[in-house]
Amino acid sequence: MSSVTPPLDAVVDEGRPLRRDAERNRRLILAAARQVFAQRGLHAGFDEIARVAGVGVGTVYRRFPDRGDLVDALFEEEIDAVVARVEAAAADPDPWAGLCDFVTWGVEAQAADRGLSQVLTAGGYGHDRIARGRARIEPAVAVLVSRAQSAGLLRADVSSLDIAIATATLSQIGGPDRADLRQRYVTLLLDGLAVSRDTPSPLPGVPPVDADLACLVEPARRGGSGPAEG
Amino acid sequence: MSSVTPPLDAVVDEGRPLRRDAERNRRLILAAARQVFAQRGLHAGFDEIARVAGVGVGTVYRRFPDRGDLVDALFEEEIDAVVARVEAAAADPDPWAGLCDFVTWGVEAQAADRGLSQVLTAGGYGHDRIARGRARIEPAVAVLVSRAQSAGLLRADVSSLDIAIATATLSQIGGPDRADLRQRYVTLLLDGLAVSRDTPSPLPGVPPVDADLACLVEPARRGGSGPAEG
DNA sequence: GGAGAAGTGGAGCTGTCTTTCCGTTTCGAG
DNA sequence: CTCGAAACGGAAAGACAGCTCCACTTCTCC
Structure with missing residues (x-):
């Protein structure tokens, strides 16, 4: 309100002064997540997002602590x-x-x-x-x-x-x-x-x-359910 | 092919001379599976089928080696x-x-x-x-x-x-x-x-x-995705 | 009612996925 | 260039489901 609008605010809020590399990774992660979520849905593993982004899983979790x-x-x-x-x-x-x-x-x-x-x-x-x-x-x-x-x-x-x-x-x-x-x-x-x-x-x-019927429900998994394979 | 048509054939085929208790369990498992598959779909764990049937998992797997x-x-x-x-x-x-x-x-x-x-x-x-x-x-x-x-x-x-x-x-x-x-x-x-x-x-x-929109896709899991709970 | 085959159950092995932790690397202010 | 803080990555701990295995129980036949 008055004089002190602490710069920390910016850190917590939107305009975070992330270190340059961190900001770059953040964008890479978002781009990867966009792609992976689009293909696999929101359950997709953070592992896969990290791999697509070319960063470690730890980096994903640090930047986005939860899904x-x-x-x-x-x-x-x-x-x-x-x-x-x-x-x-x-x-x-x-x-x-x-x-x-x-x-x-x-x-x-x-x-x-x-x-x-x-x-x-x-x-x-x-x-x-x-x-x-x-x-x-x-x-x-x-x-x-x-x-x-x-x-x-x-x-x-x-x-x-x-x-x-x-x-x-x-x-x-x-x-x-x-x-x-x-x-x-x-x-x-x-x-x-x-x-x-x-x-x-x-x-x-x-x-x-x-075969067009098949794309409705989740397909059989590679487990014991014997996906007839063709 | 000639003289020996082993009685084992019957075991492998349909009219299995299962032991009485085994046949009873087989029916319990089928009834349980019918209920569980109807509710949860075919991915449902054999664990749950076993629990509902009141038998051990091993019994389910012995009778139905694959899903x-x-x-x-x-x-x-x-x-x-x-x-x-x-x-x-x-x-x-x-x-x-x-x-x-x-x-x-x-x-x-x-x-x-x-x-x-x-x-x-x-x-x-x-x-x-x-x-x-x-x-x-x-x-x-x-x-x-x-x-x-x-x-x-x-x-x-x-x-x-x-x-x-x-x-x-x-x-x-x-x-x-x-x-x-x-x-x-x-x-x-x-x-x-x-x-x-x-x-x-x-x-x-x-x-x-x-809320009626929600029943279409699989709901968020209890994990990090933060099911807003209400 | 006894012997042995058939059947049982659930502990625990395996592979998968999620999350944390910490030694190392990278950045940037001075 | 130097140093401290920030960020990194990936190994490993934890949580979990699918499946196996074997010591034990139950049945059936004689």
């Missing part, structure tokens, strides 16, 4: 991106196109980043920064939803959380590279969300093959 | 039940009602039994008995699907595997006791699958609350 710190640091801006995208969709002159755009994008964003999907759906991963970020998404989606409902295009009995749940659920289908497959179900969902229609929107992609 | 043996023994008849249900649905005089019935039931059956969901979707859990069982489902669903398509009620561009994937996906929503929630999305799916409709089928249940 929540790392999650907070990483996903705050990703959540900002989600909010921005919802708001952009809500600004689309065509309310229905805006909704379609957001659902399509949301499914892919979560499919491409398993960590994001976990942060958005499972409570209790990050700390306060994540909680605050999440709280900003739902109202934004609510705007998008009610606009499409007012226009008489989106059925009146869905809520913004229905959209969130459906979007998160569809993101679980297929691997990161199977956008084609997921978009079939996005299309079905959107056709189901429309108030009425005469004819189905054509499903994109090609019909799934037997 | 696939246990899965085979348990899920063959559950798959038969799925096939039976598809065939019953295909016999419904109303092709659309049959499809709705099967999707609704299939989602709940898989939601109530995580093990079943894994057996049906992830390849490589059981052994040959499971593989053979799975192979019987798809053709049966194909009948159901093409009947509804021929009647002009189901959109022509979905395949039976689309139905299987969508069904399995929706079963991941909510806990075992949230059939009300899942049926909202089943309704949306069916509305999306219809060739055309004028008005949306009303969504059952009540709109989800924030």
